[in-house]
Amino acid sequence: MSLPSLRKTSLLLGVCVPSLKKEASKFKIKRLELDPHLKMYFSKHEFIYAHDPNKQCKTGDIVLIESLRESLTKLISHRVKEIIYPYGDVTCPLTNKKVVGSKYREHIDAINKIYGERPGAFKYGEAPPRGWQEDKKDFSHAETYIKYHEDGTEQPYAV
Template structure:
């Protein structure tokens, strides 16, 4: 019995990483591989390129990608179906509640109500959506490139 690899699956869940290709995004997909000596599964990462002409996903997003019926190029074998979780906005799939560092936001608000809110605490309800700092502090929309040598200059767009 042959094990199915991630390239054979029709739908995959992956994290977007910086990519240099136009009309495509690069995704890190985690798969489990069986070690026959220990009879245990260990996580391995595989990188997959997906067709994304609208640039739906940014670096750090969790995205659902779908296998194309026919390869577009040698590398591009999948297409972006939908952004499941934007970076920094995690939702528990079972309850549908927002999560912050392993705790529900409702729980954090209830604790703050009982003990009092800290001065300067972050207010999730009043926070603007991701992307409002594009061009000021958020440069994920910028084109990146591979840095081949150290020139001594600070370049924020090099990978």
């Protein structure tokens, strides 16, 4: 059973994946396709580019994207509406509190306060926003590849 065209759907929820395109981000969209013989759904991934002039979306973010009336280019057919879950900085939708894994940040801080905080420890409030280690120590914003050629220059994205 074929799915309806993705490009005509007005609102989509996608995961941002690394891309080096300027003013646009790439999104992976998961869709469920029904196999009529097995009566079972199988996931199918499609990729869509959305207009994002300031490159707000970072790799891994879960983002709501909206289709444009006319596609900007051949590739860009959508625009970013809202970043719902920034990767690694999740807010609980019920309580509006910040969450780490399965714990609230507040609780972790309270426990640390009882034991006595250390001056050199990590502080969430004082930490700079995500992206300050990009291209320095964190190379997850671009796709890596296996090194296939030695040309004497430094290849930061080669594994």
